[in-house]
Amino acid sequence: MYDLIIIGAGPAGCTAAIYAARYHLKAIMLYADMGQISYAHSVHNYPGIEEISGTELAMKMMQQAVRHGIDAKNEDVISVKKKGKYFAVKTSEGGSYESKAIILACGSKHRKLDAKGEKEFTGKGVSYCVTCDGPLFAGKEVAVAGSSDSAITAALMLAKYAKKVYILSRSGLKGEPVNVEQMSREKRIAAIQGVEIKEIKGERFVNSLRLSSGKELAVEGLFIEAGLEPSIGLAKQLKIKLDKGYIKADSEQKTNEKGVFAAGNITNRTRLKQIVTAAGEGAIAANSAYRFLNKR
Ligand SMILES: Cc1cc2nc3c(=O)[nH]c(=O)nc-3n(C[C@H](O)[C@H](O)[C@H](O)COP(=O)(O)OP(=O)(O)OC[C@H]3O[C@@H](n4cnc5c(N)ncnc54)[C@H](O)[C@@H]3O)c2cc1C
Structure with missing residues (x-):
């Protein structure tokens, strides 16, 4: 049984993981890929780093979380359920995990054009x-x-x-x-x-x-380049309230479901969907999860 499962390893998930590890929470970060940041050719607006490729920044964030002691597994979460006071998470790789709290940091995915031939020619032009x-x-x-x-x-x-x-x-x-x-x-x-x-x-x-x-x-x-849409499939499974398609989170990154926090591009907290804002929300979510776990 984990204290905390973090779903997502973008800037929001990795920052939450770094904070959770430093709070000595027994936490795991599950991720399908490195997130939107890995598509960025070069990043010039993350304080302290003049210029860096998105992939390199993503790797650095992940390495920092792992160095702080977080468990990180490249697994795609397919289901998340509330079971009494706990959460049960299953992945397409056959993984099965339980925790007392969850941080949803699932970011967003590319919007499709819905043009004829789009699916057929994806990867073929x-x-x-x-x-x-x-x-x-x-x-x-x-x-x-x-x-x-x-x-x-x-x-x-x-x-x-x-x-x-x-x-x-x-x-x-x-x-x-x-x-x-x-x-x-x-x-x-x-x-x-x-x-x-x-x-x-x-x-x-x-x-x-x-x-x-x-x-x-x-x-x-x-x-x-038709924009992004938040990945709210897992939030829907937990019956999390949405606001214009994004997870409705308060200033402490809490959702309407006790023990479920959300951070980054998946939330309604700001229109500025950037690395620095996602990281900030990740830190707040981990702090809120820590305080929630201490009160249980
Ligand atoms: C081309 C491009 C360039 C950009 N350039 C910049 C820039 O220069 N500066 C800047 O500040 N921002 C930039 N951004 C925006 C920035 O990348 C995002 O704001 C940021 O990555 C959001 O972080 P996030 O952690 O919320 O989500 P993401 O980075 O999208 O991470 C989401 C994570 O959730 C995981 N996930 C989702 N669903 C599941 C599931 N079911 N199971 C397991 N894991 C799951 C994903 O695998 C991923 O690890 C750019 C974005 C793009 C697309």
Whole structure:
């Protein structure tokens, strides 16, 4: 029986783990992957670190948690249930764990476009991660779907490798001024606004996109930057209250369920979904879990 199970190993989960270990809680951190941070090409806004790749920062956070004595297992949690005063957690790897408290730090996942062919061509020209797959498209024509700052930074990154980058958006582009300006200077990027991707076409790999304008755009890759949605599947199993799709957490990261805390991109606490805010919420969640466990 653990005192605490932390689900997620992004900045929120790892920070909660570091604090939990330092409180000498018997805690385990279960994680499916390294989280959104590992998609960041380079991070410039985490205090104390001038510049670092997302993957390296994620590894450092994990190593720090493990060095402090946390148990960490790369297992995908498929069910979490309340059993009297305890929680029972099961993973797809066959793991079975029990704890007195839970921190949900499950972050968010990429939103799909829901275009025809999207599922079929994922990994065959369709990608959700420029940092991971961008270099595979060196010298090719590619498209980015999305209108946010992430879509613009994805296009800028792709322009380093690709011959041509089309940025396709339903509405106008909404990026940080510095990125919009940089994009306007990049000759290899062409913005096509007011269109939707109706179908992703190809044989074994993507070779074109059918747009709502009726036009067929020849590209070999499509990077989807349609935003993120919180991973609230486990929260729903515990009947945790939501606020606009995010876990409703108070200023101590408590949810409506006793013993269940939430931290990071999965919560409604702030619109600023960043590493530093996720880490802050992770620290508060661990402190609240510690105080909850001491009162039991
Ligand atoms: C391309 C990109 C660039 C970014 N750049 C920056 C930047 O420069 N600066 C910045 O501050 N922020 C940046 N961000 C945002 C930042 O990455 C997130 O705000 C941050 O990672 C959120 O942390 P989190 O711990 O809440 O969630 P995440 O990092 O998403 O971690 C979620 C964790 O939960 C786990 N999980 C989910 N469901 C389960 C399950 N069922 N079982 C087990 N584990 C599960 C995942 O495997 C993962 O370990 C960027 C994001 C992206 C996508």
